[in-house]
Amino acid sequence: MSTFSPLQRLPLHVVDLIVKHVTGSSRLVYDGVLPNSHEYRVLLKPLLWVCHNLRAVAYPLFCHDSELNLSSLPFDDLDEYYLRAPATHIDYRHRNHLGYSTHHMAKDVTIFLDELAVFNGKALDTLSSVPYDGCTFPLARKLTLVLVNGTDGEADGDYGTEDAGADEAFRIGPQRVEDNIGSLVERIKQMAPVASEYSVRSVLRREPSVLDQYCSDLVSRLYQLASRIDHGRNFDFVDHVELQVELIRNLTHVSYVSGSSMSNSYRYIQLARNSAPTLQSLVLESEPDIYIQGIVMDADGNHVSYPCLHTLAIWEMGDSLGSERPVFKGAAPFPILQRLRIGIDVPFGDDTFFRGNATTLEAIHMQLDIESISMLSKYTVFTPGSHPRLKVVKFWHKNNSGSELLPGVSSIMNDIGPRPTVCQYSQWGLVKDPESTLSFFGSRANIQVLTLSSLVPTLWQVITLIQSLPLLSDLRTMNPCLGPMPDGVDLDSLSEHVRSKYAPMGRRFRCWHITKRDGSNMEEIASCVLLLALACPNFGYAALSGRWRRQFMNAMKKKIGEPEFEQDTPRLNRLLFNGWESR
Structure with missing residues (x-):
C-alpha cells in the first residue's frame, strides 16, 4: 500500500486528466454519463482503493443513480416518454449492465411503474424476485417514482392494449387489485428507509377506461408517499383520473405544467392549499387564470398562507383580466418568498405576490404590461433599499410595444436601486430604440x-x-x-x-x-x-x-x-x- 501513497495526494485536476484519458472523453461530466463504463471500471479499479480523490470522482459515476424498472416496458421503450436515458440502470428481468455490486451505495433511486403491472401483481413479483438484500437502498436520499403507461403496444407478450389490461383486471377481481396496490406501496416505503425526498412523476396517456378507479387509488396512494409531485410538460397526467386530494398533504414541492385542463389545474391548486404549511416550491401553468385566486383563498373564502414557500412560478395562464383582476385583502400569503416568476399579466389587481417579502425576495422574473407597471407603481412595491437581497431582475413583455414600456421598466429599475447583478430585458420583436436601452442598462454599474x-x-x-x-x-x-x-x-x-x-x-x-x-x-x-x-x-x-x-x-x-x-x-x-x- 505504501507504494501507492503518492496517489493519495493527487490533486483533482490530475484525477480529471486520468479519467479523461481512460474514457476518451474531452470533458469529464459528473452526471454518470460516460462511454465504455465497463472498461472504465476495469481500468480504474486498482486505483480506487489507494486514491481518495479518485474514489470521490469514480464512485458516484457507478452508484449515485440507480434505476429500477418494474413496468411492463423495457428501458428502451421508456424513451418515448422523454425520460432521461439511464446511464446505469437495473432491469432485474434481464440482469444487465453493472449487476448488484454497487447499488447499495445509491443516493438517488428511480423506479418505473405502469398501472397494469401494479394491478395484476407483476410489479410486486418482480420486486420480490430481486436477489439483492431485499432490494433496499440504505443510503438513498431521494426516491423517484415514475408512473408510465404500459399499454401502448405489446409489452413482454403479456398485454398490449387497454382492453386486454381491463380484461385481466376483471379476471383478478377488484379486491385482489386493491391488495396488489396496497402491498406494492407498502413495499416501496421500505425500499429507502432514510430517504428524505420522495418524488412522483405521472406519464399516463390514454383514453378513459374502466381502470380509472384503480388508477385513481394507485396515484393517490403514491402521492401520499411523496414530498414532491412533478407533473411537467412531458409528464401528461390524464384528466379523467380523479385525485383523492383530501388525503394528500405535507408536500414540499408541487409542479404542474399543462395548459388545457381546468379540472386538473384546480386539483393541483387544492394540493398546494392542503400542503400550505409545508410547501416550499409551487410551479403552476394552467387555464383559466381566474383560478389563481384559489392559491391564496379556499372555497369558503378563508385566506391561505404559505410560511415555508420560497419559490413560486405561475405563467401562461391566459389573457389579461384587465380591470377585472381580483384584489386580495388578506395578510401576506408568501412571507419568505425568495424566487418569483410571473409569466402572465399580473393576475391580481394588487401587490399580492410582493406583500410582506421585501426583505427575503432574491429573484424576480416577470411579464409586464401597462396594467402591471401601473400596479407596481400604485402600491409602491419597489422603493430604494426596500429589497436588500434582490439580485436577479428579469422583465419581458409579449407584444411589440417594447419602447413604450421602457420608461416604466426604467422607473421600476430605478426604484429597485443598484443592487441587482443579473438583469434581463426581453420583448417580442426588435428593440426599436437600442440607444436608449443600452444607455439605461449601461448606467447600472453593478450588472454582471x-x-x-x-x-x-x-x-x-x-x-x-x-x-x-x-x-x-x-x-x-x-x-x-x-x-x-x-x-x-x-x-x-x-x-x-x-x-x-x-x-x-x-x-x-x-x-x-x-x-x-x-x-x-x-x-x-x-x-x-x-x-x-x-x-x-x-x-x-x-x-x-x-x-x-x-x-x-x-x-x-x-x-x-x-x-x-x-x-x-x-x-x-x-x-x-x-x-x-x-x-
Whole structure:
C-alpha cells in the first residue's frame, strides 16, 4: 500500500486528466454519463482503493443513480416518454449492465411503474424476485417514482392494449387489485428507509377506461408517499383520473405544467392549499387564470398562507383580466418568498405576490404590461433599499410595444436601486430604440450578467456597454453587426484600431451568447466576436445556439486564419475551442 501513497495526494485536476484519458472523453461530466463504463471500471479499479480523490470522482459515476424498472416496458421503450436515458440502470428481468455490486451505495433511486403491472401483481413479483438484500437502498436520499403507461403496444407478450389490461383486471377481481396496490406501496416505503425526498412523476396517456378507479387509488396512494409531485410538460397526467386530494398533504414541492385542463389545474391548486404549511416550491401553468385566486383563498373564502414557500412560478395562464383582476385583502400569503416568476399579466389587481417579502425576495422574473407597471407603481412595491437581497431582475413583455414600456421598466429599475447583478430585458420583436436601452442598462454599474435578447447591437455599442459596466461577465444579445466605421478607419485597419484604442478593457468579461436572425451575415458576426476578443483579454466564449453553431464556428475558423488576426491566433483559438466544447 505504501507504494501507492503518492496517489493519495493527487490533486483533482490530475484525477480529471486520468479519467479523461481512460474514457476518451474531452470533458469529464459528473452526471454518470460516460462511454465504455465497463472498461472504465476495469481500468480504474486498482486505483480506487489507494486514491481518495479518485474514489470521490469514480464512485458516484457507478452508484449515485440507480434505476429500477418494474413496468411492463423495457428501458428502451421508456424513451418515448422523454425520460432521461439511464446511464446505469437495473432491469432485474434481464440482469444487465453493472449487476448488484454497487447499488447499495445509491443516493438517488428511480423506479418505473405502469398501472397494469401494479394491478395484476407483476410489479410486486418482480420486486420480490430481486436477489439483492431485499432490494433496499440504505443510503438513498431521494426516491423517484415514475408512473408510465404500459399499454401502448405489446409489452413482454403479456398485454398490449387497454382492453386486454381491463380484461385481466376483471379476471383478478377488484379486491385482489386493491391488495396488489396496497402491498406494492407498502413495499416501496421500505425500499429507502432514510430517504428524505420522495418524488412522483405521472406519464399516463390514454383514453378513459374502466381502470380509472384503480388508477385513481394507485396515484393517490403514491402521492401520499411523496414530498414532491412533478407533473411537467412531458409528464401528461390524464384528466379523467380523479385525485383523492383530501388525503394528500405535507408536500414540499408541487409542479404542474399543462395548459388545457381546468379540472386538473384546480386539483393541483387544492394540493398546494392542503400542503400550505409545508410547501416550499409551487410551479403552476394552467387555464383559466381566474383560478389563481384559489392559491391564496379556499372555497369558503378563508385566506391561505404559505410560511415555508420560497419559490413560486405561475405563467401562461391566459389573457389579461384587465380591470377585472381580483384584489386580495388578506395578510401576506408568501412571507419568505425568495424566487418569483410571473409569466402572465399580473393576475391580481394588487401587490399580492410582493406583500410582506421585501426583505427575503432574491429573484424576480416577470411579464409586464401597462396594467402591471401601473400596479407596481400604485402600491409602491419597489422603493430604494426596500429589497436588500434582490439580485436577479428579469422583465419581458409579449407584444411589440417594447419602447413604450421602457420608461416604466426604467422607473421600476430605478426604484429597485443598484443592487441587482443579473438583469434581463426581453420583448417580442426588435428593440426599436437600442440607444436608449443600452444607455439605461449601461448606467447600472453593478450588472454582471445582462440579457437583451431582442437587441441587435453594433460592435461599437457592445464595446461602449462593456466599458460602462466594469463587472460585466456575461452578455446575451441578438447577432451583432459592424455598424458605421469610425472616422479614418476601414476594414483593413479595423483590427489595429481596436487594439490601439480599446485594449485592454472589460477584464471580467467572459461570455457572449448570440441569437441569430434570419438573413444576417455569419462572417460579419464572426468578425465582431473576434474584434471584441482583441479588446477584452479574458473573453473566452462565444457561440450561436442551435443549428447555427457549426456555421458560426467555421466562419470563426476562417477569420482567425486571416492576416489581421495572425498575431492573436493562440488566444483567438481559445474562443474557437470553447465554442466547440460547449456542444
